[in-house]
Amino acid sequence: MTVTSSRPTAAGSGAPRRTHRWIDDWRPEDEGFWAATGARVARRNLVWSIFAEHLGFSVWMIWSVSSALLAAVGFAFSAQQLFFLVAIPSLVGALLRLPYTFAVPAFGGRNWTVFSALALLVPTAGYAVAVTDTSTPYWVFCVIAAFAGLGGGNFASSMTNINFFYPAARKGTALGLNAAGGNLGVALIQLLLPVMVGGAGIFGLVGASSDGIHLQRAAYVYAALCLVAAGTAYFLMDNLSTATSSPREQLAALRSRHTWIMAFIYVGTFGSFMGYSSAMPLLIKLNFWRQPVPGVAGIGIDFAYYAFLGALVGSLTRPLGGWLADRLGGARVTLGAFVAMIVGTLGVLLTLTRLEPLPAAPTGAALAAIKADPSAFSFKPEVVAAVDANAAVFPWFLLAFLFVFAATGIGNGSAYKMIPALFRRDAEIATAPATVERHDALVAAGRQSSAALGIIGAVGALGGFLIPVSFNSPWVTTPLEATTAAFVAFTAFYVVCAIVTAVVYLRRPRAHAVVLADARI
Template sequence: MTMTAGSGTETSEASGAAGGGTGRIRRTRRWIEDWRPEDERFWAETGHRVARRNLAWSIFAEHLGFSVWLIWSVSSAFLVSLGFDYSPQQLFLLVALPNLVGSLLRLPYTFAVPAFGGRNWTMASAALLLVPTLGFAVLVQRPETPFWVFCLVAATAGLGGGNFASSMANINFFYPSAKKGAALGLNAAGGNLGVALIQFLLPVIVGGAGVFGMVKASEGGIHLERAAYVYAGLAVVATVAAWLFMDNLATATSRPREQLRVVRHRQTWVMSFLYIGTFGSFIGYSAAMPLLIKLNFWVPEPAPLGTGIYFAYFAFLGALVGSATRPLGGWLADRLGGARVTLAAFGGLAVGTVGVLWTLGRLSPNPGADPAVASANQSWFPVFLAFFLVVFAASGIGNGSTYKMIPAIWRTEAERATEPGTPARATALLAATRQASAAIGVIGAVGAVGGFLIPLAFSAPWVEDPRTAAQGAFAVFTAFYLVCALVTWAVYLRRPSRARATSLAGAGI
């Protein structure tokens, strides 16, 4: 077995058993059989370069997946002006469906990494993004298309949401425990930035006004299909890049039955609950923010930019802030402990949602899209935006800190069950890494459900006024964040009794 230091690849003449594999023979150059990130010498001489290269291209592919996942978040706000007769409730459903499908796909996408290899699955998942992008390109040019068909194609955008779980599980195998928080935070932030970028660039690409008005609307009107073609091309680029520059780890092996053992672990469900509050908030608010701005602060008359706050100028800011603070959450968790940072994040989420709720109470309902009402509400927009950005910043920090906690929990349990320096410890740590990757898939899947529930809460078909629906939703969200804060403190930070001396709280989690 030989390793090429420059490429980080191996040609295997033996089985994968040396790296803890299943005994299958890897005959391609892109399989690495011997991977020991916890070995300081191995990491310094070879491991860090290989891991960094795989992280870079993983970020690119995941970034693209997130962009496709949220392509409907901004485009839905343009549909009515293009002749699509959809109600606010229908538009919120269009932005919610990709989040539901994305959450459901996260578990099988996690299993795909050990089953097919991280590089191989990155190629496949990137190529699958051609389905939602090309489907989007066809439908947005046909206003006569039935709404159920739009829902079906919008749901396929969830393929991009599944990329997150496989990417995170893959990178988790590449990095040593001490560097997982920063690496996973950076990987996730690169993906999360795809939300901000699609919301920032889509209005410009399709011919709408954007970049705070510095780019004017095209005289030829809005052409949503242009954005779909751009991202379809990028999907091809991501597929080729993964083929050329990424690697599979033979040590990243596990049977689905073994991976599913994590569903019987109490910590899996505690962390899933907390992740609904952090990532579910990020993706849900990112999807809903353009419509919230449009429905409460803007009307389309007079053309072309209407009255009030043009949603395309500000829709991307929330996702940008949430993405930028995610690595900060991982960095803080590495130094202060994930649970402490997560508790502070839920405090910030509660404060931010109370502020948004208070601001909404100052607005005038605008169910009839009255320019006078939009103009009056405009004065409250800076306050609304400031509080909303606090929500996004807290969700980003919480995303980074919770993902630091997941591998730390499983590693701590493995260390407490074995003696240092023994073969049993090495075996337990490898198994813990596999279990943590499986847990990431489960937790990511459950947490992303929040991205589906939040837009649905804003749609509230039984409430005619969008502002009233949003007020009720934010009141519920505030109470939920307080519960999450209580759970974080009770499970991970409360001083353990003598009988609970093995509590995870004392392990820097």
């Protein structure tokens, strides 16, 4: 391996373009090279890529849990406004994934990691200012939430970068670990933010703050961590000169049917993970919890103790999906994940049929009266009865939901394994073994698959926007009805995803088929 201090602008130009920590000789498919130096360098870059991506996910999802606490600090936003607020970062993050993918070949993986980590200071600073002033208008929150979508773009650049570092046989596990580290950022922000801001305790180890909720504390913590991520990337990560992607290769990825079929499948796996993670705190609060103002003791299930579990389970099972795909084939594992998601969503629907619609929370003059004298407020018997009945169903609701999260994680890992394998298989079918054409085709396939990763990730992340919006559609009268209708639609969508996976990637191969069922794709 050769680490040089400069990189040429293009073949034959000879003029230096960038400096510092560029690796010119990178041959991950060469077993000798990999054993001697490649594995160590790739592992170091993977570790710090995970750290930076983890923080990106945390900032990306900071509104998923903050939205459920805004009422406690004096903001009077409707449920529809809150669901839209948590959906905005997912939409922006999805749109940014494509340019973030192409940024790695253009600027270098290490360089872009530094920039993308520093860019997260914008949404964290805006968050710190907005949550301290209850007169901040809703549209300002929407703008800040949109900037939080920068963290969603980090996933695409991080996955593209790591895809260049690892050989084909280890991509599934490496990409699974990288993605899982990022996905864990969702779980940790949902677990730790209520504790950091004083809104909740944590399993008896830490108690809720006695002086109220201070949401800005979370912004200070994550701003500092983003600076740390930028520093570690600058000093400990590398750029690969071989990580290039020409416009022709990018267009080839756009023209490939695999790109769009896998994007559709990825909406079902990753889109579901992000959408459910974003919406889970509000789902629990609206259907299982009642607390009109902070001075009144709440009744029911407090989201702060459970909302993080879904993202945690989905994050931990993602590398399992990559590992299984390396051994059993990505298509088989992905199909199994969709079958599990169908079973899980049917289980969620069954629990929803046993819930009681909760009476609407006080608003307007009634809410103002409660705020004026919280000690005089008491819940109506019908509210207590409905909340208690739903609390009895909650363990089954949570169990079914966690089963869905586990399946999305496995599907995420296996689907990402499929993407480079599909392009590699096409190259192998089109060329003869041990030829220059085969070598060149495999190199091009690696670059095309990296471009495809960004496209697929961008389309798939749109699920993170659509799901929260679906849970409180304006044409549905109650949150429970909206939740039930949404899960019916999701179940039907997973059936379609399973059929597409089976028909396209697991049918018996024909002559010259681009995908073979036994090719570990």
